[in-house]
Amino acid sequence: MREVFQQELSEVHDRLVELAKLVEVAITKATDAFNNSNIELAEEVMENDYVIDELAVSLDELAIQILARQQPVARDLRVVVGALRMSSSLERMGDIADHIAQLARYRFPEKVIAKGLRGTFKKMGERDVEIAGLLVKLLKTQNLDIVEKMRDVDDVIDELHLNVFDKVLGETWAGTPVDTVDATLASRFHERFGDHAISIAKKVRYLSTGEWAPAED
């Protein structure tokens, strides 16, 4: 029974890593589609979001089966409950990649973002891709040094998010209302993507150390 249990826990772990990898691919393609007005790539992200959703559901079902059959306690229980939480954050990160791809498709063949902001969004996209890659590594290795790296990247994302508003609300902004709406939504999506990654990273840290910092959430 114990052996089956360890095997099932390791299956949960593998599916979490797999899910994070799919999210990394989605955000990589979505930001590429967004920055380069690539409609095929945007549609690919949108068509594949269901794969992330299905994997998240299958992970949840597995976690619930483990709770029912193995009735884990103490740390094992928290790992399984943590996996349920992380899968829902990962599913949401997939949705955000989908939303970014949708913005690219809506405005096609125009670029989504007005000229003066393209550099900022290129950086935000790169940081979102970076944080997704770090998340995959963190889930795979459980190396907590990665959490600090992720925090640094998220700080940069937050700064870029503020830069977007500084520009859009600044005196030199010559964008149309469409430009303003798109920049606002896109910036919010990029920023939330980072937030979800950090919320998963905190759960990983909590499961390793027992240290929780809900006030920062």
Add this chain to the structure above:
Amino acid sequence: MREVFQQELSEVHDRLVELAKLVEVAITKATDAFNNSNIELAEEVMENDYVIDELAVSLDELAIQILARQQPVARDLRVVVGALRMSSSLERMGDIADHIAQLARYRFPEKVIAKGLRGTFKKMGERDVEIAGLLVKLLKTQNLDIVEKMRDVDDVIDELHLNVFDKVLGETWAGTPVDTVDATLASRFHERFGDHAISIAKKVRYLSTGEWAPAED
């Protein structure tokens, strides 16, 4: 043991209802603060968000304790896991009320929303308050007829959300970029609030009927 278990399950239920009530109060005050530029009310919502966060954490801890001590199976297990999910959506709804209050505070003493859109946002706020009230009732009574009512209200919210974009992107829009940014963010917050309510309603229905519709999520 069984009696203790039933008592604990009923405690989970009570805390969920309590959490939903706090969210209803928060969104009522937040939309009032937002529509009437009431900074005291806005600050009250922001200062009280931690109460929602703490209740959500305490509910989660209780759910995890039940999983550890009672090791529920079948439907009981799904109720407990469902409560974990619902508490995280309710916590998020509290955050959104907080975000709406923040917008009111940022722009004080100005109104957040430009004149031509105030009627639309008043309606959106009323529908958000309504859906929160229905959610309290649904959690309390488990009467599934309420789910359909909530869907109708959410459809209205989605329509109002589209109206906001129609106006902001229409030819007669004379708002400044600040007006455009605020309308975009506020509309998105109102719309997400409804989405979270519906996602909880679906979980309640699933727990009652076993019918799940993840594709619509």
